[in-house]
Amino acid sequence: MVDPATFRDVMAQWPSGVTVVTTLVDGVRHGMTASSFSSVSLDPPLISVCLDKRLYSHELISRGGVFGVNVLAKDQAEVARRFAGMVPGLEVEDRFDGESWTTAATGVSLLDSALGWLDCRVLHEYPGGDHTIFVGEVLAGHAARRTAPLLFHSRGWGQFADVLPDVATLADSGLVAALRRQQHPEDGVLQTARDVATSGVRVRVLDLTDHEGDPVAVPEPLAAGATALVANRSQLDRALALDLDAVEIAVDAARPGAVQETLAIIDGVADRVAIVLDDAFAPHRTEAVLSAVVAFSEARVREIGMADSNGAATPLQVRAVLQDAVGLARPVPLRACFGDRDRLGLVKALTALKSGVHHFDTTLAGLDGAVATEDLVRLLGELDVDSPADGGQLGRVADDLRSAVANRSDASVGAHDLAAGPATTDPVVGAAG
Numbered sequence: 001m002v003d004p005a006t007f008r009d010v011m012a013q014w015p016s017g018v019t020v021v022t023t024l025v026d027g028v029r030h031g032m033t034a035s036s037f038s039s040v041s042l043d044p045p046l047i048s049v050c051l052d053k054r055l056y057s058h059e060l061i062s063r064g065g066v067f068g069v070n071v072l073a074k075d076q077a078e079v080a081r082r083f084a085g086m087v088p089g090l091e092v093e094d095r096f097d098g099e100s101w102t103t104a105a106t107g108v109s110l111l112d113s114a115l116g117w118l119d120c121r122v123l124h125e126y127p128g129g130d131h132t133i134f135v136g137e138v139l140a141g142h143a144a145r146r147t148a149p150l151l152f153h154s155r156g157w158g159q160f161a162d163v164l165p166d167v168a169t170l171a172d173s174g175l176v177a178a179l180r181r182q183q184h185p186e187d188g189v190l191q192t193a194r195d196v197a198t199s200g201v202r203v204r205v206l207d208l209t210d211h212e213g214d215p216v217a218v219p220e221p222l223a224a225g226a227t228a229l230v231a232n233r234s235q236l237d238r239a240l241a242l243d244l245d246a247v248e249i250a251v252d253a254a255r256p257g258a259v260q261e262t263l264a265i266i267d268g269v270a271d272r273v274a275i276v277l278d279d280a281f282a283p284h285r286t287e288a289v290l291s292a293v294v295a296f297s298e299a300r301v302r303e304i305g306m307a308d309s310n311g312a313a314t315p316l317q318v319r320a321v322l323q324d325a326v327g328l329a330r331p332v333p334l335r336a337c338f339g340d341r342d343r344l345g346l347v348k349a350l351t352a353l354k355s356g357v358h359h360f361d362t363t364l365a366g367l368d369g370a371v372a373t374e375d376l377v378r379l380l381g382e383l384d385v386d387s388p389a390d391g392g393q394l395g396r397v398a399d400d401l402r403s404a405v406a407n408r409s410d411a412s413v414g415a416h417d418l419a420a421g422p423a424t425t426d427p428v429v430g431a432a433g
Contacts, residue, residue, distance in 0.1 A: 015151050015152065016035040016036070016037075016151065016152050017035065017037065017071060017072075017149050017150070017151060017152070018033065018034075018035050018071075018072045018080050018149070018150040018151065018152050019033070019034050019035065019037050019049075019069050019070055019071050019072060020032070020033055020034070020069075020070040020072065020079065020080070020083045020111060020114075021033075021034045021037075021049055021051075021057070021061070021067055021068070021069055021070075022067065022068040022070065022108045022109045022110070022111075023057065023060050023061045023064045023066060023067045023068070023108055024064055024066060024106070024107050024108045024109070025060050025063055025064040029096060029108065029109045030056075030057055030060050031057075031083050031095055031096065031109070032051075032055065032057040032083055032084070033080045033081075033083040033084035034049055034050075034051065035152045036049060036050035036051075036131070037049050037069055040135060044137060045137070045138035045141075046123065046135055046136065046137060046138065047069065047118060047120065047135070047136050047138060048133055048134060048135050048136070049067065049069065049133075049134050049136070050128060050131045050132070050133050050134075051131060051132055051134065052130060052131055053130055053131060053132055054130070058132060061122065061134060062122070062125060062132070062134075065121060065122045066106035066107070066108055066119075066120065066121050066122065067106075067108060067120055067122065067134065067136060068104075068106070068108040068109065068110045068117055068118065068119050068120065069117065069118045069120065069136075070110060070111040070114040070116075070117045071114050071115040071116050071117065071149065072114060072115065072149065072150040073113070073114065073115045073145055073147050073148070073149060073150060074147060074148040074149060074150050074323070075147075075150075076113070076114070076150055077150055079099065079111075080150060082095050083095050096109060099111060099112070099113065100112040100113065104119040104139070104140035104142075105119050105121075105139035105140045106119050106120070106121055106139060110142070112144065113144070113145070114144060114145070115143070115144065115145050115147065115149055116141065116142055116143040116144055116145070117141065117142055117144070118136075118138050118140075118141045119138070119139050119140040119141065120136030120137060120138050120139060121136060121137050121139060122134055122135070122136055123135050123136060123137045147323060147324045147327060148323055148327070163354075164353055164354065164383055164384075164385055165353065165356075165358040165385060166385070166386060167358065167385065167386045167387065167388075168353065168358050168359065168360065168380055168385050168386075168387050169202075169358065169359050169360070169387065169388060169389075170200075170201045170202070170359075170360050170361075170362055170373055170376060170377065170387065170389050171201060171202035171203070171204070171227070171335065171359070171360070171361050171362075172196050172201050172202065172203045172204065172361070172362060172363055172364055172373050173204045173227075173248075173276075173337065173361040173362075173363065173370075174204070174361075174362075174363035174367060174368035174370050175192065175193060175196060175203060175204075175363050175364045175367060175373075176189055176193050176203065176204060176205050176206075177204070177207060177368070178363065178367035178368045179192065179367070182367075188404065192364070192397060192401060193205055193226075195393070195397045196364055196373070196394065196397060197225040197226065198393075199389055199390040199393040199394050199397070200387070200388040200389040200390055201225075201362075201373060201389050201394070202225050202226065202227060202245055202246075203225060203226055203227070204226070204227045204228065204229060204248065205226040205227070205228065206226075206227075206228035206229065206239065206242075206244075207228070207229045208228055208229065208230045208231070208235040208238060208239060209229055209230060209231040209235065225245055226244050226245055227244055227245055227246045227247065227248050227274065228242070228244055228247055228248065229247075229248045229249070229250065230247055230248070230249055231249065231250075232265060233265045236249070236265060236266070236269070236273070240269060240272060246272060246273070246274045246302055246303075247272060247273050247274070248273070248274045248275075248276055248305070249262055249265065249266065249273060249274075249275055249276065250276045250278055250307075251275055251276065251277055251278065251292065252278050252279075253277050253278070253280075253285065253288045253289045253291070253292035254279075254285045254288045254289075259291070259292045259295050259296075262275070262296075263295065263296075263299055266299070266301065270296075270299045270300055270301045270302075271300055271301070271302055272302060273301050273302055274301065274302050274303045274304075274305060274335070275292075275296045275301050275303070275304050275305060276305035276307055276337075276361075277289055277292055277293070277304065277305060277306055277307060278307055278309050279307065279308075279309040279310065280305075280306035280307055280308070280309075280321065280325075281306065281308050281313035281317045281318055281321050282312070282313070282317075283317060283320075286320075286321055289306075289321065289325070290321075290324055290325060290328055293325050293328045293329050293334075294328050296329075296332065297328060297329045297330065297331075297332045300332065301332055302332075303332060303333045303334070303335050303359065304325075304329050304332055304333075304334050304335070305334075305335040305336070305337060305361060306321070306322070306325065306334060306335070306336045306337070306357075307336075307337045307361070308336075308337060308338045308339050308348065309339075310339065311338070311339020311340065311341035311342060311345075311369055311370075312339070312341075312342075313338070313339075313348060314344070314348075315344060315347050315348050315351045318336075318338075318348045318351045318352060318355070319351050319355055322334070322336070322351075322352055322355035322356065322357060323355055326355060326356035326357065327356075333358065333359055334356075334357050334359065335357070335359040335360060335361055336348075336349070336352045336357045336359070336360055336361070337360065337361035337362070337370060337371075338352070338360075338370065338371050339369050339370055339371075340366055340369060340370060340371050340372070341369055345366075345370070345371035345372075345375075346371060346375060346376065346379055348371075349371055349376055349379065350379065350383075353383070353385070360376060362375075362376050364394065364397065364398050364401065365398045365401055365402060372398070373389070373394055373398075374391065374394040374395045374397075374398045377389045377391040377394055378391055378395075
């Protein structure tokens with residue numbers, strides 16, 4: 001028979017979720033932290049928890065005949081420690097203090113801020129060595145939050161390990177607009193856009209928001225890998241008639257009524273529309289942004305973009321928002337766009353990759369202050385993340401573009417302006433700037 005130390009060491013390598021199991025005896029509530037929780041049956045709904053016979057809570061659940069299982073979120077390690085009796089140097093008179101609780105069928109306390117809870121009555125008690133296996137019939141349940149769970153692994157609490165995706169895609173949303181702002185010859189603008197599109201990067205070729213009623217056309221062969229930006233249903237219908245890869249709509253989630261207005265615009269064609277949420281990582285906008293993510297996910301739009309509109313987001317802010325947004329958006333994919341004014345654009349992109357984002361908006365050569373397309377492709381290659389984009393071709397196109405600007409004797413901007421964004425005269429010194 002295996003020795004107990006080895007058995008514990010092996011089991012410590014098995015990650016599990018963390019719960020707080022609560023019960024009620026003679027009108028008094030009790031709770032403990034537990035990770036030995038699992039589903040038993042769907043029909044009827046049954047779950048199990050395994051509790052050490054030496055624990056005081058073990059006898060309480062057996063006596064009370066009821067218990068609740070509260071699944072903890074990634075930010076609730078302190079709750080887990082408190083109910084495990086692991087708050088150092090502090091005697092906790094009532095472990096339930098400081099949290100909001102509710103009751104359902106059995107009267108046990110259920111944690112409002114948990115990822116979810118299940119309210120159960122004890123159906124069976126089975127001996128399991130030094131533990132008892134309690135099988136509970138689930139009488140009520142509630143999924144309160146959608147975010148990462150708290151995990152127990154190697155005798156410590158933490159979160160999911162960051163896993164890089166196998167493949168990431170890119171779209172260039174700023175190239176054409178930036179070149180036209182800088183008054184580049186239209187033939188050169190379209191040729192550069194073609195070169196980027198044929199390299200495997202989707203390109204925004206039209207902005208109909210300022211050209212209501214103007215005739216529009218998309219030069220071949222751009223339509224299959226191109227997008228247009230629109231602001232209303234009339235523009236949306238015109239863009240859809242061009243058979244573009246997708247149509248984009250920018251949304252200020254913090255403006256009252258903006259989400260509902262957009263849902264009305266895209267009614268019936270949501271699966272062909274890519275939503276772009278402006279200034280998505282600003283801390284004071286987080287609640288509105290996450291609510292918008294849920295609304296557009298339920299509408300089944302093609303994708304949801306998260307824009308670092310002014311380039312001010314920090315990697316920690318990106319991490320905090322995306323850890324919730326990625327789960328809330330499913331099954332709709334998220335696309336992220338980061339500014340590079342603070343030289344942290346690639347850091348933010350890496351943070352997004354490790355947070356579950358597989359799609360990015362960039363701009364060739366960082367023309368508008370966004371992360372440079374060719375730089376992100378290079379980073380993906382270094383991380384062994386595949387991309388349909390041809391990094392060699394993109395690098396050559398970016399170099400040719402800089403040379404063309406530098407050699408234009410009649411240009412009103414210098415080569416250094418390639419790295420300047422539309423809203424500032426300060427140069428952006430990114431990897432491609």
